Amino acid sequence: MLHGNITRRLFLGALGCLGALGLARPARALAKFDELRSPDPLVSNLATIFTHKDSAAVIGQEYLRSVPEEADAPLLVDMICSSLPKRRADLVGADLEELRELLRHQQRHDFEYGRTVKVNDWILSETEVRLCALAALL
Amino acid sequence: MLIDARSLPKDKVIETEVCIVGAGAAGIALAREFVGQEFRVCLLESGSLGFEEDTQALYKGENIGLPYFPLHRCRLRFFGGSTNHWDGWCRPLDAIDFETRDWIPHSGWPFSKSHLGPFYERAQSICQLGPFTYDVKFWENPKKSPRLPFKDGRVITKIYQRSPPTKFGEVYRNEIIHADNISTYLYTNVVDIETNNTAQTVTRVRTATLEGNKFWVLAKLFILATGGIENARLLLLSNKVQSTGLGNQNDLVGRFFMEHPAMFSGVFLPSDPHLPLGLYHMVQGKRTIGALTLAEGVLRREKMVNISATLIPVTRLGYYYKTSSRGVTSFRHNLRATRQGGAPDDFWKHLRNVLVDTDDVATAIHGKTLNPNFLAIRLYNHIETTPNPKSRVTLSDERDRLGQNRARLDWRLSAIDKRSMRRAHEIIGQELGRAGLGRLKVELGEDDTTWPSSLKGLSHHMGTTRMHVDPNKGVVDENCKVHGISNLFIAGSSVFPTSGPNTPTLTIVALAVRLADHVKKLVS
Ligand SMILES: Cc1cc2nc3c(=O)[nH]c(=O)nc-3n(C[C@H](O)[C@H](O)[C@H](O)COP(=O)(O)OP(=O)(O)OC[C@H]3O[C@@H](n4cnc5c(N)ncnc54)[C@H](O)[C@@H]3O)c2cc1C
Numbered sequence: 001m002l003h004g005n006i007t008r009r010l011f012l013g014a015l016g017c018l019g020a021l022g023l024a025r026p027a028r029a030l031a032k033f034d035e036l037r038s039p040d041p042l043v044s045n046l047a048t049i050f051t052h053k054d055s056a057a058v059i060g061q062e063y064l065r066s067v068p069e070e071a072d073a074p075l076l077v078d079m080i081c082s083s084l085p086k087r088r089a090d091l092v093g094a095d096l097e098e099l100r101e102l103l104r105h106q107q108r109h110d111f112e113y114g115r116t117v118k119v120n121d122w123i124l125s126e127t128e129v130r131l132c133a134l135a136a137l138l
Numbered sequence: 139m140l141i142d143a144r145s146l147p148k149d150k151v152i153e154t155e156v157c158i159v160g161a162g163a164a165g166i167a168l169a170r171e172f173v174g175q176e177f178r179v180c181l182l183e184s185g186s187l188g189f190e191e192d193t194q195a196l197y198k199g200e201n202i203g204l205p206y207f208p209l210h211r212c213r214l215r216f217f218g219g220s221t222n223h224w225d226g227w228c229r230p231l232d233a234i235d236f237e238t239r240d241w242i243p244h245s246g247w248p249f250s251k252s253h254l255g256p257f258y259e260r261a262q263s264i265c266q267l268g269p270f271t272y273d274v275k276f277w278e279n280p281k282k283s284p285r286l287p288f289k290d291g292r293v294i295t296k297i298y299q300r301s302p303p304t305k306f307g308e309v310y311r312n313e314i315i316h317a318d319n320i321s322t323y324l325y326t327n328v329v330d331i332e333t334n335n336t337a338q339t340v341t342r343v344r345t346a347t348l349e350g351n352k353f354w355v356l357a358k359l360f361i362l363a364t365g366g367i368e369n370a371r372l373l374l375l376s377n378k379v380q381s382t383g384l385g386n387q388n389d390l391v392g393r394f395f396m397e398h399p400a401m402f403s404g405v406f407l408p409s410d411p412h413l414p415l416g417l418y419h420m421v422q423g424k425r426t427i428g429a430l431t432l433a434e435g436v437l438r439r440e441k442m443v444n445i446s447a448t449l450i451p452v453t454r455l456g457y458y459y460k461t462s463s464r465g466v467t468s469f470r471h472n473l474r475a476t477r478q479g480g481a482p483d484d485f486w487k488h489l490r491n492v493l494v495d496t497d498d499v500a501t502a503i504h505g506k507t508l509n510p511n512f513l514a515i516r517l518y519n520h521i522e523t524t525p526n527p528k529s530r531v532t533l534s535d536e537r538d539r540l541g542q543n544r545a546r547l548d549w550r551l552s553a554i555d556k557r558s559m560r561r562a563h564e565i566i567g568q569e570l571g572r573a574g575l576g577r578l579k580v581e582l583g584e585d586d587t588t589w590p591s592s593l594k595g596l597s598h599h600m601g602t603t604r605m606h607v608d609p610n611k612g613v614v615d616e617n618c619k620v621h622g623i624s625n626l627f628i629a630g631s632s633v634f635p636t637s638g639p640n641t642p643t644l645t646i647v648a649l650a651v652r653l654a655d656h657v658k659k660l661v662s
Binding site: 116119122 | 564578580
């Protein structure tokens with residue numbers, strides 16, 4: 001299981017240790033994302049995958065608090081894409097529906113192979129929390 | 139024949155062939171099997187035909203282990219025993235529960251489930267259950283109430299059947315009291331099991347009524363059926379010849395006490411609020427219920443104890459979640475906003491709310507906008523526990539009205555129990571996600587030693603006179619005869635070497651019927 005268990009205690013602990021750094025990171029990543037937004041349509045596609053982006057962002061924030069090293073939009077996009085069955089270049093051309101279907105499939109796949117993560121004790125798939133994290137960085 | 143022992147002449151000696159001590163599920167199942175036999179039977183029962191506070195107080199005891207019910211509140215001391223208030227849920231133990239599993243110390247029964255099969259079938263009708271099948275296919279309605287469609291069978295559904303619930307003391311009373319060869323003595327407390335001077339043969343049992351009357355029962359063969367705590371207590375109290383207690387030459391009597399720890403252990407938030415869960419719902423009058431468990435292969439691979447999780451819908455806000463929480467307030471605010479912009483139709487929305495603050499918002503959304511009877515599903519778990527010699531019944535210094543030391547219970551659990559439970563939830567959570575059914579929150583903490591505050595037992599008292607072919611490892615042998623004593627047998631869940639996760643009474647009755655067959659052969 002990725003990153004083991006992210007418990008409330010760990011969240012608080014991580015917050016205590018990271019202090020302002022933990023909160024500052026997404027802001028830096030956001031800057032990176034802005035730079036990235038226009039040249040890579042895949043990123044905007046991935047980032048708009050949620051109908052309720054606010055909800056996803058909250059989950060993403062929780063996740064990034066405990067895994068701050070992933071608070072980096074290009075890194076997240078890479079990680080999400082690397083597990084998808086299509087090459088990144090092909091993904092760029094994929095429409096939103098196709099992308100959604102691929103991601104849904106990947107979520108199930110994550111669960112099947114135990115690639116899950118606990119966020120506030122909820123068992124979620126790695127792909128879904130990374131998508132949430134991406135939403136949080138916007 | 140029904141006899142009130144208070145009316146017997148002082149110091150009377152009664153002779154019989156078979157003496158059964160205790161008229162609960164086990165004692166009554168045994169007695170019924172003996173109706174019409176060529177030999178005489180005495181059934182000795184502490185209580186009367188109804189509840190009496192004075193008699194019940196004899197069950198008071200001490201708890202020094204994990205938090206547990208007061209000992210006089212988790213069993214009943216009158217004709218019919220604890221079946222006077224049981225819930226009636228039944229299921230045979232699973233095949234794996236009988237096996238010696240190298241990752242579970244002290245596991246293994248002297249026989250397999252298939253050996254008990256015919257006895258389970260007889261027990262099924264004694265407990266007034268439905269057809270003798272626990273196959274999900276038989277009980278599910280694929281259209282209206284199908285089992286959850288998990289992939290690959292790592293998580294499976296199992297079925298419990300519900301007895302009316304049979305009150306053994308009421309349903310079988312007439313049959314027993316009208317049997318010519320059976321004498322039932324009420325108000326009869328067995329206080330000592332007397333033996334010859336080598337403690338190899340029981341000669342008689344001494345009894346006392348609360349009013350001070352005493353009498354003895356001499357028999358060829360004695361069967362203790364006083365319940366999972368009291369069987370051990372009575373052996374420990376019978377210490378005149380064998381000073382550590384009868385059958386206790388290897389310091390095993392009272393040890394390995396097992397209960398089914400039961401607790402709320404997780405919340406399942408379905409992606410589809412209309413997911414049909416009828417098979418799993420416990421509704422008044424329903425005779426079956428589905429529960430989640432793991433496939434044997436998973437238990438073996440992961441080296442876990444066996445588990446059982448029932449699904450309990452949270453149908454009222456405030457039952458579990460506090461309505462005044464920040465989460466609900468913000469939910470209400472959000473709901474107003476959502477109403478203006480459309481119905482909340484997205485799982486992520488719910489999960490977001492769950493993750494923000496409390497876990498109540500998602501359920502509140504479901505409750506307010508989709509299906510008023512449906513909020514979320516809580517997992518209520520009961521698991522097998524590892525036999526633990528430190529979990530035990532001993533004698534307290536306090537005494538009851540008859541001058542007998544009360545029972546002292548030190549209930550303990552093991553790290554593997556907690557680890558198994560947590561792992562089981564991770565697997566269930568993964569499989570729910572994989573099948574697209576929803577997401578699971580695990581409410582068990584991360585360590586192997588602490589338990590949720592909702593931890594309770596289910597009043598299933600097991601293991602204190604465990605069965606093993608080797609006298610160094612068990613109190614009774616495979617025929618439930620106490621090792622080293624030629625004519626003393628034990629009936630009830632105190633003989634279970636492992637508990638399995640399933641309810642015990644069907645197995646108690648199956649073992650009683652099996653013991654009855656054995657005794658019939660011995661006595662005739
Ligand atoms: C609230 C509750 C709900 C339950 N629900 C379920 C369920 O859904 N499914 C399930 O399988 N099980 C359930 N059980 C457990 C079930 O009731 C017991 O497993 C079953 O009754 C045990 O049978 P027994 O004959 O071994 O003991 P008991 O039924 O307890 O009978 C023991 C008898 O021995 C008598 N006795 C005790 N000491 C002496 C003495 N010294 N001398 C003479 N007589 C004595 C007692 O008066 C009593 O009549 C439940 C129990 C409780 C308390």
